[in-house]
Amino acid sequence: MTATILLVDDHSVVREGYRSVLQKQPGLRVIAEAGDGAEAYRLFKSEAPDLVIMDLSMPGIGGVEAVRRIRQWDKAAKILVFTMHENAGFAVQAIRAGARGYVTKTSPPETLVRAVMDVLAGKIAISPDIDHELALSRISGESSAADVLTPREFEVLRLLLAENTTDEIAETLHVSPKTVANLHSLIKDKLGVGSDIELVRLALRQGILTQPDLGDA
Amino acid sequence: MTATILLVDDHSVVREGYRSVLQKQPGLRVIAEAGDGAEAYRLFKSEAPDLVIMDLSMPGIGGVEAVRRIRQWDKAAKILVFTMHENAGFAVQAIRAGARGYVTKTSPPETLVRAVMDVLAGKIAISPDIDHELALSRISGESSAADVLTPREFEVLRLLLAENTTDEIAETLHVSPKTVANLHSLIKDKLGVGSDIELVRLALRQGILTQPDLGDA
DNA sequence: ATCAGCGCCGGGAAAATTTCACGACGTTGC
DNA sequence: GCAACGTCGTGAAATTTTCCCGGCGCTGAT
Numbered sequence: 001m002t003a004t005i006l007l008v009d010d011h012s013v014v015r016e017g018y019r020s021v022l023q024k025q026p027g028l029r030v031i032a033e034a035g036d037g038a039e040a041y042r043l044f045k046s047e048a049p050d051l052v053i054m055d056l057s058m059p060g061i062g063g064v065e066a067v068r069r070i071r072q073w074d075k076a077a078k079i080l081v082f083t084m085h086e087n088a089g090f091a092v093q094a095i096r097a098g099a100r101g102y103v104t105k106t107s108p109p110e111t112l113v114r115a116v117m118d119v120l121a122g123k124i125a126i127s128p129d130i131d132h133e134l135a136l137s138r139i140s141g142e143s144s145a146a147d148v149l150t151p152r153e154f155e156v157l158r159l160l161l162a163e164n165t166t167d168e169i170a171e172t173l174h175v176s177p178k179t180v181a182n183l184h185s186l187i188k189d190k191l192g193v194g195s196d197i198e199l200v201r202l203a204l205r206q207g208i209l210t211q212p213d214l215g216d217a
Numbered sequence: 218m219t220a221t222i223l224l225v226d227d228h229s230v231v232r233e234g235y236r237s238v239l240q241k242q243p244g245l246r247v248i249a250e251a252g253d254g255a256e257a258y259r260l261f262k263s264e265a266p267d268l269v270i271m272d273l274s275m276p277g278i279g280g281v282e283a284v285r286r287i288r289q290w291d292k293a294a295k296i297l298v299f300t301m302h303e304n305a306g307f308a309v310q311a312i313r314a315g316a317r318g319y320v321t322k323t324s325p326p327e328t329l330v331r332a333v334m335d336v337l338a339g340k341i342a343i344s345p346d347i348d349h350e351l352a353l354s355r356i357s358g359e360s361s362a363a364d365v366l367t368p369r370e371f372e373v374l375r376l377l378l379a380e381n382t383t384d385e386i387a388e389t390l391h392v393s394p395k396t397v398a399n400l401h402s403l404i405k406d407k408l409g410v411g412s413d414i415e416l417v418r419l420a421l422r423q424g425i426l427t428q429p430d431l432g433d434a
Numbered sequence: 435a436t437c438a439g440c441g442c443c444g445g446g447a448a449a450a451t452t453t454c455a456c457g458a459c460g461t462t463g464c
Numbered sequence: 465g466c467a468a469c470g471t472c473g474t475g476a477a478a479t480t481t482t483c484c485c486g487g488c489g490c491t492g493a494t
Contacts (some may be wrong), residue, residue: 011301011322013329017234057301084228084274105228112230150470160414166451179472185453194381196413204421367441383480396443402482 002026003120006049007033008040008066009082010058018053018082021109028116037066044070044077051120054099056083056090064090064097071098080119082112089206091130101125148190156183160196161203219243220337223266224250225257225283226299227275235270235299238326245333254283261287261294268337271316273300273307281314288315297336299329306423308347318342365407373400377413378420 005022007030009015015033022028032047034040036058044052052070056063063081070077080101081094091102101119103112107127115125149157159169166184170177193199222239224247226232232250239245249264251257253275261269269287273280280298287294297318298311308319318336320329324344332342366374376386383401387394410416 012325013234013238013299013322014228014231015234016237016326017230017232020233020237021230082230105230108229109233152471164411164415175471176473178474181452182454182473183471185451189453197377197417198381200414200417369442392442393444395445398481399444399483400442402480406482 002029003050004029004031004047005116006031006040006043006047006052008035008037008052008058008063009033009055010035011055014055018112021112022116025113025116037061037063037069040066041069041073045073048074050078051116052077052079053082053116054079056081056085056094064093067094067097067099078119080115080125085207086129087205087207088130089208091126093207095124102130103127104129149187153183153187153190156180157187157199157203158208160184160187161200161208219246220267221246221248221264222333223248223257223260223264223269225252225254225269225275225280226250226272227252228272231272235329238329239333242330242333254278254280254286257283258286258290262290265291267295268333269294269296270299270333271296273298273302273311281310284311284314284316295336297332297342299332302424303346304422304424305347306425308343310424312341319347320344321346366404370400370404370407373397374404374420374425377401377404378417378425 005028007015007018009018012035019030019033022030031049032043034043038060040052040054043049054063054067058066061069063083067079067081070079077098079099080103081091081099082103082105083090083094084105085091086104086106094102101115101124103115103125104127106129111127115127118125156169156173159172163169163172166180167177170180173180188194188196188199191199191202193202222245224232224235226235229252236247236250239247248266249260251260255277257269257271260266271280271284275283278286280300284296284298287296294315296316297320298308298316299320299322300307300311301322302308303321303323311319318332318341320332320342321344323346328344332344335342373386373390376389380386380389383397384394387397390397405411405413405416408416408419410419
């Protein structure tokens, strides 16, 4: 019995790479490919693959959201995240969303194959570098944003990173600009950063702010 | 006569993809692979390939710097940049550094092959999406940082994004904190942004600030 | 040679923002 | 009931940002 696989990555040349690696492995068969989250969801429903290999950064709905939706449709779906982000924050997000594995693209092909086998066998597969990252972040506990912030604070943080001025946020939140400024200050305090610049970079590292570069002008 | 190629990308599975695509093309032969800029430079010198296919985001010295060094070593080197960044800023940097082509990873395999052929034939190859980006950025001219800023301003900008406080920058630059604050304000003015957060995001888009996520904690 | 223009450096003062201390209200949990 | 906490807001002090200014040195044009 060969296991069927759905490949999800927005770079076709990269999918070619996955396929090439997986083909060499007996017992695996790639039956479909998707280039974004929405297509992945659609194909999962129609093809019902045994395993999904999913990239994180994709146009439209991102990988994490795609994982969430697929798991919502099939609570037993086996999804292995395969991404460039060597970052504990992303891994935590992905696992929380329902991924059964997280492997970085810097890993050698064997690691990917091994992870595929593990996930198919029902195990959880995390690549060693991320394991290490995770351990580190536990030790030298960088405040990890999403935990130490209250829901309201977190929302203000997201808006600060996306929207612009304090006043705009105050309006969309129906509170006084003063409150937003207070929260802004409190957030920086809780996160242990001194400037907005550090704040953005922290958010970047932790995957709160996702966009790498889309939307130039 | 078959053309020899050096592949540079820090993700081995991705290199697998390139190879797979290029192998199908008669007249092309991949003779070496590198996982970072330094290795690429070393291999270029020892293997003297006809063409280099280079990723941009890599550990250690990045792709742009690698392009620069290789071109310094061999002014006639043919380098094709193949990256995920669908961003005019990166393309401009790469071309200025000496790349002869710029293709995004979202492009279909044919586009890559076509670009490889064009560059080998001595032409400049830019993928259509970037051409479009370039045109757009010319029209709705986003201030493009590096141009409108004087050298000194640009340096302060870099330090703001990397270093932290105004005072630290003042010291490393041997000027008064006041001057740094003034420059900081002037930079935001010239770039047309209202807050530091926008400033960081602009820098991100334009590739002034490169690190995507390395160095979590 | 003179002068205008510009990059660079910083002072001063007004304006805006950040920060801190504090109070109020509702919820939750012991 | 009450302590603990999240949320919202005020006010006033502290700090930063911003704007306007003058001075210096260089370059290029007249």
